[in-house]
Amino acid sequence: MVKPFRFALQGRNFAERDAVIAMARQAEALGYEELYSADHIGAADPFAPLIVAAEATTHLRVGPLVLNNEFHQPALLARTAATVDRLTGGRLVLGIGTGYAQEEHDAIGMQLREPSARVDRFEESVTAIGALLDTGAAHLEGTHHQLDVDDLGVRPAQDHVPLLIGGYGRRVVGIAGRHADIFQFTGLTHGEGGQLSPGGFAIEQVRERANWLAASAGDRIDDIECSTLVQVTYVGADAAAEVKKTAERFGVSAHLIEETPFLLIGSLEEVVDKLERLREDVGISHVVVRDAEGFAPVVAALAGR
Numbered sequence: 001m002v003k004p005f006r007f008a009l010q011g012r013n014f015a016e017r018d019a020v021i022a023m024a025r026q027a028e029a030l031g032y033e034e035l036y037s038a039d040h041i042g043a044a045d046p047f048a049p050l051i052v053a054a055e056a057t058t059h060l061r062v063g064p065l066v067l068n069n070e071f072h073q074p075a076l077l078a079r080t081a082a083t084v085d086r087l088t089g090g091r092l093v094l095g096i097g098t099g100y101a102q103e104e105h106d107a108i109g110m111q112l113r114e115p116s117a118r119v120d121r122f123e124e125s126v127t128a129i130g131a132l133l134d135t136g137a138a139h140l141e142g143t144h145h146q147l148d149v150d151d152l153g154v155r156p157a158q159d160h161v162p163l164l165i166g167g168y169g170r171r172v173v174g175i176a177g178r179h180a181d182i183f184q185f186t187g188l189t190h191g192e193g194g195q196l197s198p199g200g201f202a203i204e205q206v207r208e209r210a211n212w213l214a215a216s217a218g219d220r221i222d223d224i225e226c227s228t229l230v231q232v233t234y235v236g237a238d239a240a241a242e243v244k245k246t247a248e249r250f251g252v253s254a255h256l257i258e259e260t261p262f263l264l265i266g267s268l269e270e271v272v273d274k275l276e277r278l279r280e281d282v283g284i285s286h287v288v289v290r291d292a293e294g295f296a297p298v299v300a301a302l303a304g305r
Contacts, residue, residue, distance in 0.1 A: 001222045003285040005275065005302040008034035009292045010065050010229065014049035024053035027292050028060040031299045034093060036065035036288060041104040047084050054088035063093035065229070065288065066166045066184070070099035070110070070118060074125040075149055078132035082156045090157030093182070094129070095164035098122045098172060100190040119171045120144065126165070126179050133161045166229065168200050173209050177216025177224070182286055184227040185209060187262035198250045203259040203281070210282040227286035228261040228278075233295045239266045264289070268297050275302060 009027045013019040014037050027035050035053050039046040046064035053062050067077070085092040098118045099105075105112040113121065121144040128145060131138040132152050140147040165176040166184035176183040185206055189199030200206070214221050231250075234242040242265050243254055250263075257263045261278050264271050264287075275298070278284045289295045 002279065003225055003283075004304050005279070006033050006225075006286050007295075007299045007303055008032055008036060008286065008288045010036040010038065010288050010290050012290065014044040014046075017052055020049045020052045021056040023292070024056045024060055024062075028057045030292055030296045031303045032060070032292060033303075034061040034063065034288075036063055036093075036095065039064050039067045039071065040101070041107050047080055050084060050092070051087050054091050059091075061091045061093055062088060063095050063164065066095035066097040066164065068099035068101075068104075069096055069122045069125050070105070070112060072125070074128040074145055075132060075138070075147055075152070077125075078129045078138075079152055079154060081129070081161060082133060082152060082154045085156035085158055085161055086154065088157075092156070092158070093162045093164055094133075095166065095182075095184070096122075096126065096129075097166045097186075115169070117144075119169070119175070122172070123175050126163070126175060130163065130179060134159075164227065166227075168209070170212055173212040174216040177213050177218075177221070180224055182225045182227050183213055184229055184286075184288070185261065185282075185284070186229060187231065187260065198252055198262075201250070201252060201256055201260040201262050203256075203261075206261060206282050225286045226283040227288060228284050229288045230262055230264050230290070232263045232265060233271075233289045233291050234265040235268055235271055235294060235297055237267050239270070264295075264298075268301065271298050272301050 009032045011023045024035050037046045050062035081094050102112050124142040124145045128138045128140050128147055133156055136152045138147045138149050162181040164182040165180040166186050168186050168189055187201040188196040217224055232246050243257055247254055261284055
């Protein structure tokens, strides 16, 4: 089922109130539907600024993109999410992933589990968080979490808080197929110690993950919105220089840049055409960028179509 295009902004400065207000109001005025924060040690809290952003706007949805599940206990996270949803009038989108950055864990003296254990814990967390937000209760005897919560004590304003899962590996994609409302393809992959590389940029890999998602989701695949977190955007007639610079930065070919959903560079017509082709090919209709003003012409051309 073809879904209409929706656009979101992942902001950068969430530590200053005035900056958050200005960013949120600009995003809403330019037609973006959502504003996302991030979850990193060394940056602002992923939740608190979202309340400011929602208060400064009329309908902009807000959320973290994405929470590092390793940092969070599911019942406490669900309590925070439910509270933020109530305080924002039901505008939260909850983004969550497995976590990866070794240096952030080292900085706070927290173990970063091996990938398989992180994914095991992630599925337990997602299951528990979903139950707590949907029903207020969760009972789980897992390897990583033991919960016996009859009443979370606070209910979200929404009947169902949308869950965005971002990831690359087959097991995480499978979890998204079973639990996510939005699945976000990620092109950056994690090497030794969590170092990032463009290992998942190729369109063939995105197609493979789209197939994994469909296989896991089964009958609910039409309920899942497919998303991309775009690493570089440039919209203009003089895009050749940006293509060259981006190819050198990531160590990829110009041909890959033409096809990947993680780099959107070209004239307005070229970027619009590319997004329409990507939606047809791999189902991507939810596009998250970091340059609100520079990408605004694409939003104006495609939002809701």
